[in-house]
Ligand code: SF4
């Protein structure tokens with residue numbers, strides 16, 4: 170009997186939402202279980218690391234890795250699965266672009282640890298205890314993975330063959346990606362297995378997007394009673410649709426919430442944040458200094474908003490990595 174192709178599914182630093190979405194493949198997952206041998210999927214089944222370590226290099230047909238690379242354990246698992254796999258798919262926006270965990274790169278390790286373990290209003294930690302890589306407990310050594318000091322995308326630490334963005338990617342795109350890999354029906358290495366268009370191109374509100382807009386300041390979605398058919402941008406509500414890759418089925422737009430950019434940048438551009446800023450500057454119709462200031466002030470936390478999903482893969486992310494390396 171021919172051996173079934175082996176598949177590994179593993180979550181690095183993230184919320185496990187991408188892994189959960191694989192479960193949402195439902196019947197497809199059951200069919201898949203008949204045709205492949207899932208050798209690693211900690212979310213759904215027990216596994217022994219030694220079994221993966223004992224495999225031949227390249228023995229796994231496909232490793233699907235979600236999550237950003239944040240600590241020493243993630244680095245080791247990513248390297249191990251790269252060695253054992255013929256194809257590595259970065260699944261989800263954290264693996265592809267760094268995702269929400271990547272916002273940690275806006276502050277250094279010290280600042281982030283202080284915030285998380287000392288300064289956050291919900292923290293009670295009078296002794297200032299922090300997680301340690303090694304702790305002696307009754308003569309026994311307990312270990313924890315060590316924080317890298319920087320949040321990395323998957324392809325910043327291992328060679329990555331394909332990308333599937335989304336927070337999380339829709340089950341249909343995950344199913345298509347796995348089917349394409351198993352059938353060997355793949356685009357060139359380095360491709361994203363998601364549509365190439367911008368979200369605006371597939372958005373049902375695009376026909377209500379005027380060619381010329383008159384935006385003087387921005388409003389946040391909770392401040393207005395948004396028209397369910399009107400283009401958000403035309404109403405002065407920040408919507409990252411022009412700079413975001415389509416593929417989500419306009420999930421947020423359809424429930425009257427503007428796009429926050431979770432599918433990452435449109436292909437071939439400078440990144441979603443610079444592209445969106447350039448779109449905004451062309452839409453604003455303010456001229457006087459005070460009007461310009463009012464427009465800028467109406468977008469609170471622009472870095473957090475525009476880089477929410479892609480700081481590590483952006484120019485800013487690469488800059489903060491260089492600064493981190495220089496300080497080390
Ligand atoms: S800006 Fe937003 S609401 Fe307007 S067309 Fe683009 S995705 Fe749709």
Ligand code: SF4
Nearest residue numbers: 417421428429431432
């Ligand atoms: S509309 Fe934007 S934020 Fe919402 S799921 Fe789609 S890409 Fe993500």
